[in-house]
Structures are given as structure tokens and as C-alpha cells.
Amino acid sequence: MLRVEGLSCGYGAVRAASDVTFAVPERSILALLGPNGAGKTSTIMAIMGHVDVHAGRVLFDGEDVTRRRAVERARLGVALVPEGRQIFADLSVDENLTIGGYSFPADRDRDKRERVFALFPRLHERRAQLAGSMSGGEQQMLAIGRALMAEPRLLLVDELSLGLMPKMVDICIDALLKLREDGMAIVLVEQNTARALAIADEVCVLSSGNVVFAGTAHDAREDRELLTRFLGMTERRRA
Amino acid sequence: MFYVDLAISGIVFGCMYALMAVGLTLVYGMLRILHIAHAAVFALGAYVTVLVANASGSILIGFIAALIATPLCGVAIYRLLYQPLLHYRPDVPMIASIGLLVLMQDGFRILFGEQGVTFLKNPLAIETVDIAGITLNLAQIAVLIVTIIIFLALHLFTTQTRIGVAWRATVSNPRIAASFGVDAIRVRYLNFAIGSALAGVAGGLIALLNNFVDPTIGYVVSYKALAIIVLGGLGSVRGTLIASLFLGVIESYGTIFIGSYLNRDAIAFLALILILMARPQGFTGARTA
Incomplete structure (x- = not known):
């Protein structure tokens, strides 16, 4: 690979x-x-x-x-979970995931999002929240979830x-x-x-x-x- | 009703400042450059609106022409002036920007004359309507409606479309956004195109309100817009909007109460100095972009 x-x-x-x-x-x-x-x-x-x-x-x-x-x-x-997480603090959880899948057609977003939420149910609860307001652990989940959106x-x-x-x-x-x-x-x-x-x-x-x-x-x-x-x-x- | 009239005329001016200053704050949020030459784009919008409206006989066509010319101008400024200078300290592109403003203002003076230009026909500035006892001319109403539409559209664009979200992501962290396929260069073009289009509309609207455009139209507005984006908390669109409306209203009341000692612009800057002494971080408190 x-x-x-x-x-x-x-x-x-x-x-x-x-x-x-x-x-x-x-x-x-x-x-x-x-x-x-x-x-x-x-x-x-x-x-x-x-x-x-x-x-x-x-x-x-x-x-x-x-x-x-x-x-x-x-x-x-190739997808990155960067040092210090570096989630987009001013964007919501959902919007962070949208950017994760930005290289690929929008119609695939839905399924991928469901898979990320299955892996991290916590993100589903927080999907409308601003990413910067979450705890470090939640931000790390989001950073991983964002990377998974990039297939x-x-x-x-x-x-x-x-x-x-x-x-x-x-x-x-x-x-x-x-x-x-x-x-x-x-x-x-x-x-x-x-x-x-x-x-x-x-x-x-x-x-x-x-x-x-x-x-x-x-x-x-x-x-x-x-x-x-x-x-x-x-x-x-x-x- | 007199005080309500004053507040509304202040809000109308505030709308102009907001349309002008949003482009500045967007550029600052993305590139950390003080885009002084934005004022020249604003002046270009004013000139194009008046000249094309006069040539075509339609104010609407004048605005459409400004909406084409100003984004092109803004994108060209980014590509030809800022992009080659991005590797230097931020004061280098800023000085280049001031140089371009002076150059363009003198260009307008040489091309279109020292005396400035006016609309041949501007019914909007003359016809008035009464709404609940408040008298407004059509130009003021146009400013209010256009500003509301533009800010709503901007809000929907940046929250509901993928490219709009990508734009905000790039402001937040360009490198990581690029890691997910967001092309920062394209987003910068978009940023300059939209910011400049708004300044172009603001220029056209102020020409409509004053029924007059001269080569110095950009100067005072540029100083005010700089102060506004600081007041709004650099890089924040919402803060810029609030600061603009606030400043417009302060000016409006100020001209009545102390207008015999200070002119409108002096009142605005006095207010800005006092506010920034009390709240140096601006209204919104934090850098949101």
C-alpha cells in the first residue's frame, strides 16, 4: 500500500x-x-x-x-489525523465531516457519516455542536471520523x-x-x-x-x- | 419620529460600511493581509455603476457591470500583487496595497476627471415614500434591501453549501483543509471575488445615495473600514456587521448633537478611538477566524 x-x-x-x-x-x-x-x-x-x-x-x-x-x-x-487533532474549531461536527469527504461526491457523504457515527456514537449526539467546544477526546474522535470520510x-x-x-x-x-x-x-x-x-x-x-x-x-x-x-x-x- | 429617522439613516450608512468592510475582514481572516486597496475596488464599483448606468440608461445594468468588473479586479489584485508577496512579512503586501490604492485613485482622477461624475438620471435619490410616518428615499430602501439579501445569501452560502463550508475550513486551518482536498488557491480566488463584489455593490449604492462619485471616494471609507474590522474583532463577519451598523448610527446621532463642532467623519473616528480604548479586542472579544 x-x-x-x-x-x-x-x-x-x-x-x-x-x-x-x-x-x-x-x-x-x-x-x-x-x-x-x-x-x-x-x-x-x-x-x-x-x-x-x-x-x-x-x-x-x-x-x-x-x-x-x-x-x-x-x-x-491518503487521510491524516494530525498532531494536536486540528479539527476546524469554528465549524460544527457535521461540517467537519463534510470537509473530510470533500474530495468525493456529496451523495456518498450520508453513508459514510452513518459509518462514522456507528464507530463513535458520541459524535452523533454532538453533530450540531461547534467542534472547538468539545472535549479533547471528542475532538480526537472527530479527527478520526473526519479522516474516515476521506475514504x-x-x-x-x-x-x-x-x-x-x-x-x-x-x-x-x-x-x-x-x-x-x-x-x-x-x-x-x-x-x-x-x-x-x-x-x-x-x-x-x-x-x-x-x-x-x-x-x-x-x-x-x-x-x-x-x-x-x-x-x-x-x-x-x-x- | 425625528430620532427614528436618524437611526434609519444611520443604519443605511452602516449597511454601506458593512458591505465594504466584509471584504476586508474576509481577506484578513484568510491571508492576514490588510487589504487597503479594497477601497479602490469600492471606488471602481462606484465609477462603473455611474458610467455604465449613464451610457446604458439603466441603473440596473450599471450595477450588473460593477458586479462583473469588481470581482475581476479583486482576483487580479490577489494574483498579481499579493500572491508573489505572500512569503514576505505581512507589512510588505500591506505597503504594496497602499501603493495600489494611491495608484488607482490617481488613475480614476486622470481618467474620469477631478470633479467627479454624477448620474444623469437618478430617480431613486429623489422619490420618497412614507412608511409609518418615516420618510425614506428609494435609494435608502434599496440599500437596506440589498444589504439584507446579500448578508442572508452569504450566510446560506457559507453554511449550506459544500464550497462555503470549505471556505470557512480554509480560513480555520488551510493546511488541514488541503489534506482533505480543499484547494486553498481556489478558495482564495473565491474569497477575493466575493469580497470585491460586495465592495462593488457598496460603491454603486453610495453613488446612488450621494448621487456623486469623485476620485477620493475610497479614502475616508477605507480608514473607517479598517477601524470597523478591528472593532468587529478581526476576521469575524458577524462582528463586522455589528460594528458597521453601530458606527453608522453613532455618526448619525453625532451629527445632530455635536455636528456644529465636528464633521461626520471626525465623529466616527472619535467614537472608534473611545470604543477601542475601552475594548481593544473589539466587540466580539475573540478572533473567530
Whole structure:
């Protein structure tokens, strides 16, 4: 589904990540991990088309989209749940979902909206409310729902659990698992390493813009040095 | 009834300010540029309305011509002046904008003369009707009706159509809107086209009210519109509407009570200074866009 080959990206001349390579097949979750400032968000935003690519390629379904604008990638089936949620605060929940489906004909909105409401009944209760007035967890649901309106085959999730109550985190993680079951490819950036390792199929760990680990989640969970050195996990937290 | 008359004439002026200032606030909300040259688009609307109305013999055709000319002018200003300057600090496009205003005002002076132009036939400014004891001329009624229709249409457009919602989404967060397929460049064109069309209508209406257009018509209105959008809480359409009507009414009463010391524009700016000293964040309090 998604292949990232030797991707170097950044803002202007400033390099944020170098020579990143990974692949995400359909029906799988790749966890993109690493400390703050490792280049995770930049990598995700480069896949979406918002960050300058200095070298390497982004392939979507075998097609090279490295030079395509974000607007075009959205039409191909790439959707973003951005860092800090970034829902449209001045728009209602319904209107946020409308924008989610903007690349596709309006007559498909209804069915997709029903599916989002089935996944997050809370959003249905709040559909006429201004998005900015909702709680963080509800906003995260909306950010995911908005992305689902874009009929994604590849979902890019930047910080799922940051600032959310544990119950909300569970709801959002369950949603991702359901989406994977439906065949979606998911790239997940996540601060909560234990949760991410528990659900991911593949793992890519960045540190200072470089890949320090790439492999299966199973191997990552067994790699004690990786866990303590780059992912800040202690023995106690692993247990 | 005298005070009611005053309030209504104030509201009529407030409507003009609102039509003019909404374009400014829309541009500011989207690009964070103070679009001073908007006043020149407004003047263009006034000139086109009068000249085409005189040439064709129909005021309606004059307005239609203004509705064609001003969006084109606004979009051209965005494409040729602002787009190449967007990467610079916001004061760079603003200075370019002031330059364009001066250029266009002088252009009007050279092309259409220092003395200005008037409608050859303007029955609307002369004929009056009495409604419940209040006397209004037809031009004032036209201003009220047109403004109500335009703001209702704008409201429906931005809440009931997909492109209207996309427009608001782009104002809210252009990058994320683009991630979902909303083309920010197209939305900007739309923004300038609609804002400029409203200014064009405002220009035509003020020509109708005053039965007169001269090259300086844009200057005072542009200062007032800038103050209004600050008062309305930069970027907020609703705030702009409230601030415009408020200012129109203040001016109207002011001319009666202190009009012998200060002229209409001085009263308006005095009121703006006092209000902004008390409420620097404007009426609505927060930046809503």
C-alpha cells in the first residue's frame, strides 16, 4: 500500500529526517516511534505532502506520489489525523465531516457519516455542536471520523493518545483495530510506546532523524536495548 | 419620529460600511493581509455603476457591470500583487496595497476627471415614500434591501453549501483543509471575488445615495473600514456587521448633537478611538477566524 524509500525531508533547508525506509501493507499498522524531535511528524507530513522532500520517494499503491500536492494525495486515498487533532474549531461536527469527504461526491457523504457515527456514537449526539467546544477526546474522535470520510486506504495518525483520558484512548485504539480489520493500512505515531507496540504489526524507530530500528513489533518488544535506549521504557513498565 | 429617522439613516450608512468592510475582514481572516486597496475596488464599483448606468440608461445594468468588473479586479489584485508577496512579512503586501490604492485613485482622477461624475438620471435619490410616518428615499430602501439579501445569501452560502463550508475550513486551518482536498488557491480566488463584489455593490449604492462619485471616494471609507474590522474583532463577519451598523448610527446621532463642532467623519473616528480604548479586542472579544 505505502512504501517510503530513502526519504529525507524537512522544512526548507533544515533536515528533519534522513533516509527513512519502510513499507506498510494493507490490513496492518506500522508504529512510528522515537523521542521528541526524532522526525516522526515530519515524516508523516511528508507522506501527506506538507513537508519538503529532499531525497527519496513516497510510493502509494506502487505509484510515485513524491511530487504530488497534498490535495491530490487526498483524492488517492491518503487521510491524516494530525498532531494536536486540528479539527476546524469554528465549524460544527457535521461540517467537519463534510470537509473530510470533500474530495468525493456529496451523495456518498450520508453513508459514510452513518459509518462514522456507528464507530463513535458520541459524535452523533454532538453533530450540531461547534467542534472547538468539545472535549479533547471528542475532538480526537472527530479527527478520526473526519479522516474516515476521506475514504482512506492509508490512514496517517499523529499522536493518538496525547492529552486524552485513558477511557478515550481505549475507544480510539479500538477504532483503529476495527479499521485495520477492514483492510486499512495505518501509520501510527504514538507517545505511549507500550500501547503502540501492543497493537502494531511493524515498527520503525527514529532517533535524531535516523532510523535506528525497523522490523516486526514482536522483535521490537524483545529488543531490550532498543526499548530502554530509544523508547524510554523501563523493565517495570514493560511488565 | 425625528430620532427614528436618524437611526434609519444611520443604519443605511452602516449597511454601506458593512458591505465594504466584509471584504476586508474576509481577506484578513484568510491571508492576514490588510487589504487597503479594497477601497479602490469600492471606488471602481462606484465609477462603473455611474458610467455604465449613464451610457446604458439603466441603473440596473450599471450595477450588473460593477458586479462583473469588481470581482475581476479583486482576483487580479490577489494574483498579481499579493500572491508573489505572500512569503514576505505581512507589512510588505500591506505597503504594496497602499501603493495600489494611491495608484488607482490617481488613475480614476486622470481618467474620469477631478470633479467627479454624477448620474444623469437618478430617480431613486429623489422619490420618497412614507412608511409609518418615516420618510425614506428609494435609494435608502434599496440599500437596506440589498444589504439584507446579500448578508442572508452569504450566510446560506457559507453554511449550506459544500464550497462555503470549505471556505470557512480554509480560513480555520488551510493546511488541514488541503489534506482533505480543499484547494486553498481556489478558495482564495473565491474569497477575493466575493469580497470585491460586495465592495462593488457598496460603491454603486453610495453613488446612488450621494448621487456623486469623485476620485477620493475610497479614502475616508477605507480608514473607517479598517477601524470597523478591528472593532468587529478581526476576521469575524458577524462582528463586522455589528460594528458597521453601530458606527453608522453613532455618526448619525453625532451629527445632530455635536455636528456644529465636528464633521461626520471626525465623529466616527472619535467614537472608534473611545470604543477601542475601552475594548481593544473589539466587540466580539475573540478572533473567530
